[in-house]
Amino acid sequence: MPRNLQQFRLTAASLSLASLTCAGSVWAASGPAKTPQSSGPPATVVVDAGHGGFDRGGIPGQRVPEKEMTLDVAQRLKGILLANGYHVVMTRDSDVFVPLATRVAIGNSYRNAIFVCIHFNSANRMGAEGIETYFYNRESLPLASAVHYFVAGGAPSANRGVRRRGFYVLRKTNVPAVLVECGFLTNPTEAQYAQTTSYRQKLADEIAAGIRGRFSVSGASSSTRVATGGTIPLQPYIDQTNIRSSKTSRSKHSHKIGTGSKSSKKKRSPKPTESEASTTPKQSDG
Numbered sequence: 049m050p051r052n053l054q055q056f057r058l059t060a061a062s063l064s065l066a067s068l069t070c071a072g073s074v075w076a077a078s079g080p081a082k083t084p085q086s087s088g089p090p091a092t093v094v095v096d097a098g099h100g101g102f103d104r105g106g107i108p109g110q111r112v113p114e115k116e117m118t119l120d121v122a123q124r125l126k127g128i129l130l131a132n133g134y135h136v137v138m139t140r141d142s143d144v145f146v147p148l149a150t151r152v153a154i155g156n157s158y159r160n161a162i163f164v165c166i167h168f169n170s171a172n173r174m175g176a177e178g179i180e181t182y183f184y185n186r187e188s189l190p191l192a193s194a195v196h197y198f199v200a201g202g203a204p205s206a207n208r209g210v211r212r213r214g215f216y217v218l219r220k221t222n223v224p225a226v227l228v229e230c231g232f233l234t235n236p237t238e239a240q241y242a243q244t245t246s247y248r249q250k251l252a253d254e255i256a257a258g259i260r261g262r263f264s265v266s267g268a269s270s271s272t273r274v275a276t277g278g279t280i281p282l283q284p285y286i287d288q289t290n291i292r293s294s295k296t297s298r299s300k301h302s303h304k305i306g307t308g309s310k311s312s313k314k315k316r317s318p319k320p321t322e323s324e325a326s327t328t329p330k331q332s333d334g
C-alpha cells in the first residue's frame with residue numbers, strides 16, 4: 049500500500065486503540081462477543097491465503113513468491129482443522145486472484161466464524177525478520193494473541209509482537225479476524241525456512257494450535273501466559289517477546305523444523321520501524 053496511506057492508517061489505528069483502551073476493563077470484563085463453541089457445533093474457520101493469481105505478493109523482484117507460500121500453509125491448516133472437526137472454508141484453494149471484498153464477504157457469510165488470514169512479510173532491508181500478528185476489532189484480540197503465542201513461540205524467528213492495524217480484511221470482517229505474517233521472505237534465513245515443507249507444516253500446526261486455544265485467553269481471570277486485554281498498552285504495538293520463552297519453544301519444537309535451525313539465534317528484535325516492513329502489501333490492505 050502507499051506509504052502515506054499506511055502512516056495514516058497507523059495513526060488512525062493508534063487513535064482508535066486509545067479510545068478503545070479508554071474503556072479500560074471492557075477488554076477483559078466483557079470479553080469476546082462471540083460465545084465459545086466448545087460444546088456446540090464445530091466452529092467455521094475461514095482460511096484466507098494471501099494474494100494469488102496475478103498478485104504474487106511481496107515486493108518487486110522478490111525471489112520467493114508469497115502467494116505460493118501462503119496457499120501451501122493455508123492448505124495444510126485446512127487439513128489440520130478438518131481433522132480436528134472444524135468446518136473449514138477457503139477463500140482460495142488454488143492459484144487464483146480473489147478480491148479483498150470477496151474474501152471479506154466469504155468470512156462474513158458464516159455465523160460464529162473466525163477469519164484467519166495468512167501472509168508472509170517482505171522488506172527492502174534483507175535483515176528484516178520475525179513473526180507478527182495483526183488484529184483490528186477488539187473481539188479479535190484473543191484469537192490474535194493465541195495464534196501469535198504459538199506461531200511466534202514455535203518459530204525460530206524473532207517475535208515482532210501482536211499489532212493492531214486497520215487492514216481491509218480485518219476492518220471489514222464482522223467476525224474475529226487475524227492476519228499472521230509468518231516471517232520475511234526477503235530474509236535469506238526465513239525464506240529458507242519457508243521453502244521447507246516441514247516448516248510450513250509447523251506453521252500450520254502452530255496456527256491451528258492458536259485457533260484451538262483462542263478461548264483460553266478470553267476470560268478476565270485467565271492465568272495463561274498469553275496476553276489478555278488488561279495488558280494492552282496505549283500503542284498499536286504489543287511486545288509479546290517474553291510471552292513464550294524461545295528456549296522452551298525451541299527445545300520443544302526445533303526437532304520438527306528440519307532446517308538446521310536448532311543452533312540459530314532467536315534474536316529479540318527492537319520495536320520495529322514501520323518504514324521497514326511492507327507488511328501486507330497491496331492486496332491485503334485494499
Ligand SMILES: [Zn+2]
Nearest residue numbers: 098105167328
Ligand atoms: Zn501478503
